[in-house]
Amino acid sequence: MPRILVVDDEPADLNLVRLALEKQAYEVVTAQCDKEAMRLLRQRRIDVAVLDVMLPDGDGLSVLKKIREIDEHLPVIFVTSGGESSTAIRAMKLGALDYLLKPINVAELRRVVARALEIRRLTDVPVEINSDRISSDIHSIIGRCAAMQEVYKSIGIVAAQDVTVLIRGESGTGKELVARALYQFSERVQGPFLAVNCAAIPETLLESELFGHEKGAFTGADRKRIGKFEQCSGGTLFLDEIGDMSPVLQSKLIRVLQEKQFERVGGNETIRSDVRVIAATHRHLEKMVSDGEFRADLYYRLNGFSIHLPPLRDRGSDLDLLVEHFRCHACGDLNKEVRMVSPDAMRALREYDWPGNVRELQNVIRQAVLKTSGPVLLADFLPNSVVDATSPNPVENDPPLPDNVQDSADQAMAAAPPPAGKSADTNPNGVAERGDCSLPGFNFDSPHLYDDVIGAVERRLVNEVLERTGGDKTEAARRLGINPALLRSRAALDLLDLAALHDPDESAPLIGPGMTMAEIEMEAIRRALKETNGCRKAAARRLGISTRTMQRRVKELGL
Numbered sequence: 001m002p003r004i005l006v007v008d009d010e011p012a013d014l015n016l017v018r019l020a021l022e023k024q025a026y027e028v029v030t031a032q033c034d035k036e037a038m039r040l041l042r043q044r045r046i047d048v049a050v051l052d053v054m055l056p057d058g059d060g061l062s063v064l065k066k067i068r069e070i071d072e073h074l075p076v077i078f079v080t081s082g083g084e085s086s087t088a089i090r091a092m093k094l095g096a097l098d099y100l101l102k103p104i105n106v107a108e109l110r111r112v113v114a115r116a117l118e119i120r121r122l123t124d125v126p127v128e129i130n131s132d133r134i135s136s137d138i139h140s141i142i143g144r145c146a147a148m149q150e151v152y153k154s155i156g157i158v159a160a161q162d163v164t165v166l167i168r169g170e171s172g173t174g175k176e177l178v179a180r181a182l183y184q185f186s187e188r189v190q191g192p193f194l195a196v197n198c199a200a201i202p203e204t205l206l207e208s209e210l211f212g213h214e215k216g217a218f219t220g221a222d223r224k225r226i227g228k229f230e231q232c233s234g235g236t237l238f239l240d241e242i243g244d245m246s247p248v249l250q251s252k253l254i255r256v257l258q259e260k261q262f263e264r265v266g267g268n269e270t271i272r273s274d275v276r277v278i279a280a281t282h283r284h285l286e287k288m289v290s291d292g293e294f295r296a297d298l299y300y301r302l303n304g305f306s307i308h309l310p311p312l313r314d315r316g317s318d319l320d321l322l323v324e325h326f327r328c329h330a331c332g333d334l335n336k337e338v339r340m341v342s343p344d345a346m347r348a349l350r351e352y353d354w355p356g357n358v359r360e361l362q363n364v365i366r367q368a369v370l371k372t373s374g375p376v377l378l379a380d381f382l383p384n385s386v387v388d389a390t391s392p393n394p395v396e397n398d399p400p401l402p403d404n405v406q407d408s409a410d411q412a413m414a415a416a417p418p419p420a421g422k423s424a425d426t427n428p429n430g431v432a433e434r435g436d437c438s439l440p441g442f443n444f445d446s447p448h449l450y451d452d453v454i455g456a457v458e459r460r461l462v463n464e465v466l467e468r469t470g471g472d473k474t475e476a477a478r479r480l481g482i483n484p485a486l487l488r489s490r491a492a493l494d495l496l497d498l499a500a501l502h503d504p505d506e507s508a509p510l511i512g513p514g515m516t517m518a519e520i521e522m523e524a525i526r527r528a529l530k531e532t533n534g535c536r537k538a539a540a541r542r543l544g545i546s547t548r549t550m551q552r553r554v555k556e557l558g559l
């Protein structure tokens, strides 16, 4: 829970702020003087400080100086009665984030504190680059495909150079993560880092947000305001969604980038500011330039060094790494023990197009982990949008069956009639071209020939029908003409595959070609019981079956 420090010598104001913030589910610690505030800052992690400008033992500026010695990035919001606003403005120039006038408007307080927490997250949570392994840190950039290697190289080249950088890529590809990495690996890391989303603020407000305004500059401008460019001098400003900035503001921006100077809205004083800009957009700037929507000079200035983030659908097997990364983190966050993703679910995740990119994948995995009751995340727990987009033919993409079963299954499937609604590869005479009935690949001397062939085909067939019913097991069982309970054996089979992969003690082959479904089920139950030290309830949970079914099957199978 974010922790906010509120410092005010007026008990009534202190309480008002405390209550307003506690209602937002923040933890609030309070102090009535500078000395007490410093003690709290040294002892506890504080995310944001809300400080009265005038304290009995110090004014805002001296307090801010002391805070900076303890925590150089702590977002500080000053609270002031009208007469002291010049102190507040000077404090902002020295790096305070914002100031509020008394009497405090609770909605504004909450808005400013929420923004301060966002800045805290952007500046203080380190971004790690993990090209080739899953990281325990959720803020890591994961991925090792060639395009991501290029991204890492670019970050390495440009982070420490004091140049403007443009980060491009579809929504949810990690642009903000890269902006944070650029800041954290830059020479300006001691300086402030502020972020403005140009698409989220109406044009007039955006101008004043970026450049500040003088008192009376427009209706409602009841006091002077310092803009982000002034406030961030010596630091880094992240301008997200820069493609959404209006042409008027684009001109003002190009001047700051070129001349490092600007005027506040409604002001004549020219203000100099040394800010490094990192911009990001998902928009097609070249087209916007040719359509006259984006200034060409700004485009060339920004595009001097650009980093392109590929869409998730072009990152190949990075998807698998990201799935693992998000599964581990969702389990940690939600206190769940989902240990693996089933082959079917993995196939659906690989085939989906991911228009919302990494952000969408992160959300899908989190929701699926939340829904999963056993140790395996099954395709059933994925949203329909993902599963429905999966190709209805799993044959080519299925994960390989164990060892010799693979070839045999292919042969057997080729010999089997095509499932309903799907045509086999046929020649113009309508005669199936694939395979014959000789079933090469099977050992015809095996005492278990029947089980070898049927067992190999059965998984493929059940998979295929489950795909066609969108994971609806009852409907799949009806189409297959079997008892729904039998499908659970198939789930057990998947579990067995996966469990054995993670069980170093189990050296026996996962599914021997001669094993019947009952034997496979028995093996899955045996292993689940072993893993849970014989606890039937926990073993049932792992297998995704009810405890009653587990009791019954243990008895029936004589385990």
Ligand SMILES: Nc1ncnc2c1ncn2[C@@H]1O[C@H](COP(=O)(O)OP(=O)(O)OP(=O)(O)O)[C@@H](O)[C@H]1O
Pocket (backbone or CB within 6 Å): 138, 139, 140, 141, 142, 143, 169, 170, 171, 172, 173, 174, 175, 176, 177, 178, 240, 282, 358, 359, 362
């Ligand atoms: N390569 C990656 N490795 C791990 N997590 C990632 C990666 N890329 C993005 N993420 C995560 O995906 C989410 C979205 O990323 P981010 O906000 O940086 O995207 P964005 O491109 O800035 O999106 P938008 O354009 O919508 O603002 C974040 O939670 C981020 O941590």
